[in-house]
Amino acid sequence: MTETAFERRTRACQQRLRDGAGDLAVLFPSRNLFYATGFDEEPQERHLFLFVPAEGDPTFLVPDLYGSQVESESWVEDVRTWSDGEDPVAAVEDVVADLSVPADGHVLVDDTMWALFTQDLEAALPDASFGLASVVFDELRVRKDEAELDALRRAGQLADEVSVALRELGEEVVGWTEAELAAEIESRLVSGGGESVSFDVIAGSGPNGAMPHHTHGDREIERGDPVVLDFGAYVDGYPGDQTRTVVFAGEPPERFAEVHGTVREALEAGVSAVEPGVTAESVDRAAREVIEDAGYGERFVHRTGHGVGLDVHEPPYIVDGNGTELEPGMVFSVEPGVYLDGEFGVRIEDLVVVTEDGCERLNESPHGWRVGDSE
Amino acid sequence: MTETAFERRTRACQQRLRDGAGDLAVLFPSRNLFYATGFDEEPQERHLFLFVPAEGDPTFLVPDLYGSQVESESWVEDVRTWSDGEDPVAAVEDVVADLSVPADGHVLVDDTMWALFTQDLEAALPDASFGLASVVFDELRVRKDEAELDALRRAGQLADEVSVALRELGEEVVGWTEAELAAEIESRLVSGGGESVSFDVIAGSGPNGAMPHHTHGDREIERGDPVVLDFGAYVDGYPGDQTRTVVFAGEPPERFAEVHGTVREALEAGVSAVEPGVTAESVDRAAREVIEDAGYGERFVHRTGHGVGLDVHEPPYIVDGNGTELEPGMVFSVEPGVYLDGEFGVRIEDLVVVTEDGCERLNESPHGWRVGDSE
Numbered sequence: 001m002t003e004t005a006f007e008r009r010t011r012a013c014q015q016r017l018r019d020g021a022g023d024l025a026v027l028f029p030s031r032n033l034f035y036a037t038g039f040d041e042e043p044q045e046r047h048l049f050l051f052v053p054a055e056g057d058p059t060f061l062v063p064d065l066y067g068s069q070v071e072s073e074s075w076v077e078d079v080r081t082w083s084d085g086e087d088p089v090a091a092v093e094d095v096v097a098d099l100s101v102p103a104d105g106h107v108l109v110d111d112t113m114w115a116l117f118t119q120d121l122e123a124a125l126p127d128a129s130f131g132l133a134s135v136v137f138d139e140l141r142v143r144k145d146e147a148e149l150d151a152l153r154r155a156g157q158l159a160d161e162v163s164v165a166l167r168e169l170g171e172e173v174v175g176w177t178e179a180e181l182a183a184e185i186e187s188r189l190v191s192g193g194g195e196s197v198s199f200d201v202i203a204g205s206g207p208n209g210a211m212p213h214h215t216h217g218d219r220e221i222e223r224g225d226p227v228v229l230d231f232g233a234y235v236d237g238y239p240g241d242q243t244r245t246v247v248f249a250g251e252p253p254e255r256f257a258e259v260h261g262t263v264r265e266a267l268e269a270g271v272s273a274v275e276p277g278v279t280a281e282s283v284d285r286a287a288r289e290v291i292e293d294a295g296y297g298e299r300f301v302h303r304t305g306h307g308v309g310l311d312v313h314e315p316p317y318i319v320d321g322n323g324t325e326l327e328p329g330m331v332f333s334v335e336p337g338v339y340l341d342g343e344f345g346v347r348i349e350d351l352v353v354v355t356e357d358g359c360e361r362l363n364e365s366p367h368g369w370r371v372g373d374s375e
Numbered sequence: 376m377t378e379t380a381f382e383r384r385t386r387a388c389q390q391r392l393r394d395g396a397g398d399l400a401v402l403f404p405s406r407n408l409f410y411a412t413g414f415d416e417e418p419q420e421r422h423l424f425l426f427v428p429a430e431g432d433p434t435f436l437v438p439d440l441y442g443s444q445v446e447s448e449s450w451v452e453d454v455r456t457w458s459d460g461e462d463p464v465a466a467v468e469d470v471v472a473d474l475s476v477p478a479d480g481h482v483l484v485d486d487t488m489w490a491l492f493t494q495d496l497e498a499a500l501p502d503a504s505f506g507l508a509s510v511v512f513d514e515l516r517v518r519k520d521e522a523e524l525d526a527l528r529r530a531g532q533l534a535d536e537v538s539v540a541l542r543e544l545g546e547e548v549v550g551w552t553e554a555e556l557a558a559e560i561e562s563r564l565v566s567g568g569g570e571s572v573s574f575d576v577i578a579g580s581g582p583n584g585a586m587p588h589h590t591h592g593d594r595e596i597e598r599g600d601p602v603v604l605d606f607g608a609y610v611d612g613y614p615g616d617q618t619r620t621v622v623f624a625g626e627p628p629e630r631f632a633e634v635h636g637t638v639r640e641a642l643e644a645g646v647s648a649v650e651p652g653v654t655a656e657s658v659d660r661a662a663r664e665v666i667e668d669a670g671y672g673e674r675f676v677h678r679t680g681h682g683v684g685l686d687v688h689e690p691p692y693i694v695d696g697n698g699t700e701l702e703p704g705m706v707f708s709v710e711p712g713v714y715l716d717g718e719f720g721v722r723i724e725d726l727v728v729v730t731e732d733g734c735e736r737l738n739e740s741p742h743g744w745r746v747g748d749s750e
Contacts, residue, residue, distance in 0.1 A: 043487075111491040112418075115484045116507060118493055132491060 005147040007075045009140060010036045010058060016136045017054035023105030025052040025133050028117055030110045031310040032137045034237060037074045043114060047088035050076070053099045061095050093124045101125075108133040142307065142315050143329035148238060149353060152308070152331055155194075155240035156351055156362030159232045162188045163244055163365035166229065170371050173248040174223050178203040178216035185231050194233025198241055198312045202230035209245070209345035212302055212337065223250030226260075226344040226369065232312075239312045242363045243335055243349035246371055256346070259296065259338050260369045263346045266290040266336035267367070270304055270318075274334075274352055274359040280322040287336045296338045305333035308351055330354045331362070380522040382450045384515060385411045385433060391511045392429035398480030400427040400508050403492055405485045406685040407512045409612060412449045418489060422463035425451070428474045436470050468499045476500075483508040517682065517690050518704035523613060524728060527683070527706055530569075530615035531726055531737030534607045537563045538619055538740035541604065545746050548623040549598050553578040553591035560606050564615075569608025573616055573687045577605035584620070584720035587677055587712065598625030601635075601719040601744065607687075614687040617738045618710055618724035621746055631721070634671065634713050635744045638721045641665040641711035642742070645679055645693075649709075649727055649734040655697040662711045671713045680708035683726055705729045706737070 013025060013036065027033040027050040029043045037050060037060075046063040059078040062070050067081040082091040101107070104127045109118055111132045122130065144152065165188060166173075173181060182201040189197055200215040208214045209228040221227060226247055232240030245260060270287030284304040291300045305318035308331050316324045318332055335349030351362040366373045388400060388411065402408040402425040404418045412425060412435075421438040434453040437445050442456040457466040476482070479502045484493055486507045497505065519527065540563060541548075548556060557576040564572055575590040583589045584603040596602060601622055607615030620635060645662030659679040666675045680693035683706050691699045693707055710724030726737040741748045 109490045111489060113490040114486060115488040115490075115493050115505075116486040118490050119505060119507065130490075130494060132494065 004075075005145060006035075006037050009145070010052060012140055013052055013136050014054055016139070017052070017108075021106075021136050022108045022131060023054050023128075024099065024101045025108040025136060026050070026113075026121060027052070027110050027133060028113050030112050032110055032133055032141075035137065035141060035310060037076060039070065039074060040237065043112070045116070047082070047092065047117060047120070049092070049095075049117070051095055051099055053101055056099070059095050059099065061091055089120050089124065092120055096124050101128075103127045104129075106131060108135060138315060141309055143327055144309060144331050144353070145329070148309065149329070149331070151236040151238035152240075152351070152353070152362055155198075155232060155235040155238050156242070156364075158189065158192050158194055158235055159240035159242040160363055160365040161192055162231070163229070163242060167246065167366070167371040167373075169248065171249045173221055173227075174250075176221050177218045178205055178208065178221065178227075179218055181221065181227075182216040185229070189231065189233035192233075194235060194240075195237075196234055198232040198234060198239035202228060202243075204228040204345060206344060207342050210339040210341050210343060212339060212345070212347070221248065224252055225250075226252050226256055226346065228345050228347055230347065230349065237310060239308060240362075241308055241312060241333055241349065241351060242365070243347045244365065244367065245346045245348060246369050248371055252369070253344060255340075256344060257369070258294075259340070259344075260346050260348075262291060262294040262296060263336050263338055263348050264367055266300075267334055267348045267350065270334040270336060271350065271352055271359065271361065274326060274354060275357065276326055276328055276354055278326055280316045280318050280324045280326065280332075281320050283326075283334065284318050284320055284322075287334060291336060291338060299338045299340060300336060301339060302337065305335050305349075307332045326354045328354050328356055379450075380520060381410075381412050384520070385427060387515055388427055388511050389429055391514070392427070392483075396481075396511050397483045397506060398429050398503075399474065399476045400483040400511060401425070401488075401496060402427070402485050402508060403488050405487050407485055407508055407516075410512065410516060410685060412451060414445065414449060415612065418487070420491070422457070422467065422492060422495070424467070424470075424492070426470055426474060428476055431474070434470050434474065436466055464495050464499065467495055471499050476503075478502045479504075481506060483510060513690055516684055518702055519684060519706050519728070520704070523684065524704070524706070526611040526613035527615075527726070527728070527737055530573075530607060530610040530613050531617070531739075533564065533567050533569055533610055534615035534617040535738055535740040536567055537606070538604070538617060542621065542741070542746040542748075544623065546624045548596055548602075549625075551596050552593045553580050553583065553596065553602075554593055556596065556602070557591040560604070564606065564608035567608075569610060569615070570612075571609055573607040573609060573614035577603060577618075579603040579720060581719060582717050585714040585716050585718060587714060587720070587722070596623065599627055600625075601627050601631055601721065603720050603722050605722065605724065612685060614683060615737075616683055616687060616708055616724065616726060617740070618722045619740065619742065620721045620723060621744050623746055627744070628719060630715075631719060632744070633669075634715070634719075635721050635723075637666060637669040637671060638711050638713055638723050639742055641675075642709055642723045642725065645709040645711060646725065646727055646734060646736065649701060649729060650732065651701055651703055651729055653701055655691045655693050655699045655701065655707075656695050658701075658709065659693050659695055659697075662709060666711060666713060674713045674715060675711060676714060677712065680710050680724075682707045701729045703729050703731055 064081040181203040203216045206225040230243040266287040273286035303319035307314045337347030339345040352359040439456040439458045556578040578591045581600040605618040641662040648661035678694035682689040712722030714720040727734040
């Protein structure tokens with residue numbers, strides 16, 4: 001992502017502050033800070049903040065061991081450092097004084113900011129009121145820009161490549177445990193360029209596939225087992241997330257082909273319903289109706305999907321009761337499923353981006369349950 | 376660990392609150408919460424708190440999907456739940472009302488508690504003042520109880536076993552990359568019973584060993600290379616951490632044997648200095664003097680050690696200027712090192728527990744640099 005993309009996002013945050021959200025946003029190592037600057041570290045015990053005032057330019061305050069990295073890698077020009085011998089609270093007070101934020105202003109802090117840091121900010125701004133930065137960032141992050149879509153497309157492509165390669169294993173997978181299959185998937189995602197897996201790989205075989213939260217265990221995959229494969233990996237900070245349900249060898253149980261066909265049809269109905277202006281819940285409805293009409297409504301036990309961005313689960317949630325109207329640039333999963341206790345489960349999932357007149361799919365690997373299927 | 380051990384720790388926290396630290400401690404998913412109850416999850420967006428008042432019994436407030444787990448696994452009897460349809464802030468207010476904490480009381484919150492949660496606590500207790508739970512927990516956690524020492528001993532034993540097994544590889548390691556060696560170490564730690572590695576495995580070969588923060592890269596290990604091996608894994612929530620510097624095959628560079636001998640002597644001097652009542656900095660001094668006397672003082676570029684407990688770096692820090700007096704039950708590393716830029720590095724590290732009359736070592740694998748050495 002370019003420096004310009006990061007600056008554009010921060011300027012959009014400032015516009016929302018001026019529109020009434022607050023006088024100052026303060027970020028620490030978080031997905032919001034990555035979104036605004038590209039700074040990508042875990043929270044740690046040393047004070048590290050980005051101050052984004054409603055007016056003017058932002059200021060980074062970082063421990064001196066991060067100084068040269070932040071100066072060279074971030075678009076932010078005002079980078080201040082403090083060293084282990086200094087008092088970070090005094091450094092915070094200095095920055096706040098220079099920002100000319102009203103003493104009784106409203107300050108938004110990262111939702112995940114540690115009390116260790118919010119207590120110091122509250123001490124430095126004793127008359128300010130405090131709110132959460134998600135008020136501004138959730139609305140910005142829900143519509144992805146081109147740089148984000150590019151990363152999400154590559155994460156989708158990586159999941160596709162691994163999905164296709166898994167199908168080619170066919171018979172070879174019979175006798176592996178779910179854990180061995182999951183390890184193989186993780187290894188292929190990482191060697192294919194993924195930074196890390198988006199979540200614990202799900203490889204639910206036979207009756208284990210009927211438990212939507214089962215990840216993988218020591219059950220051996222048998223001939224004829226349907227296997228729910230749900231996985232993805234991060235590329236440039238954005239996760240892939242794709243599900244296919246396949247049979248590696250042999251003939252599946254009775255009813256499986258019928259159920260798989262129903263779920264596949266529900267996926268298509270959900271994806272077809274996506275366009276700007278329709279509500280999130282109407283996409284859920286479109287997919288759910290297909291499954292209800294086939295008599296499996298009670299067995300579709302979860303929402304139809306979730307937004308995907310810097311977080312693998314984020315708004316918009318594709319769920320009954322969510323009247324959010326879809327807008328171009330929103331990215332979410334469509335993942336209907338049917339779970340038959342003690343028998344098998346079927347889930348099929350693609351990610352989509354809302355476009356001006358419908359949607360674009362981020363996953364294109366075959367949906368069919370036979371590993372030889374070409375679509 | 377037994378339920379009794381967890382309760383004993385929480386009661387000790389309450390005693391410190393009554394001794395003046397505050398009226399209420401509020402924990403969320405953190406190492407402190409694990410310490411007090413055994414609850415071991417990552418922070419997440421749903422409200423989950425343990426309220427520990429100065430007087431009376433603690434109360435858990437958890438999302439209902441955690442209700443039965445917490446009721447069955449924790450010693451805390453008052454477990455309240457809230458469901459996704461309810462307002463968690465109202466649930467927080469209900470608990471606070473029942474605790475009979477003074478309205479203008481002093482409330483300690485987990486240092487890492489998210490702003491998303493502290494803002495709700497501040498709204499529920501508008502006249503209270505807020506501080507950090509580390510004020511109470513750091514002092515408790517620095518002295519390990521028998522259950523903790525047992526876990527730390529087993530983590531030490533696991534590191535020892537892997538260390539001994541690595542030595543047996545000998546010649547075989549020549550030609551491996553550092554990354555391959557690190558992966559082999561991680562795999563042995565996990566298959567030997569470790570929950571996860573304590574930190575990124577360090578396998579610094581040849582000149583890379585002279586960079587204390589280098590973890591591992593694609594450099595191939597050559598005959599005669601000294602290799603700094605620093606690793607450990609968690610056992611029952613407590614980390615191992617051990618360093619050895621070995622030569623897998625061939626003859627090491629000039630000066631290496633001498634430097635290794637100096638560092639080994641510094642380790643022994645540091646460990647010998649450990650006993651109740653001496654200061655943390657005096658252990659640093661004892662180890663550092665040996666290295667200074669050998670003429671390598673400038674090349675020992677870091678502190679001599681750090682405390683080890685639920686966090687792999689925690690108090691007491693074994694560093695110049697730390698006048699903390701050692702007490703029985705404190706656990707820390709003694710890890711002198713000498714780093715010769717562009718040539719090689721040597722670091723040797725054992726963990727020790729302070730006992731009534733000295734210390735107990737948690738690591739017993741051979742210290743010698745020849746892989747055939749038996750001590």
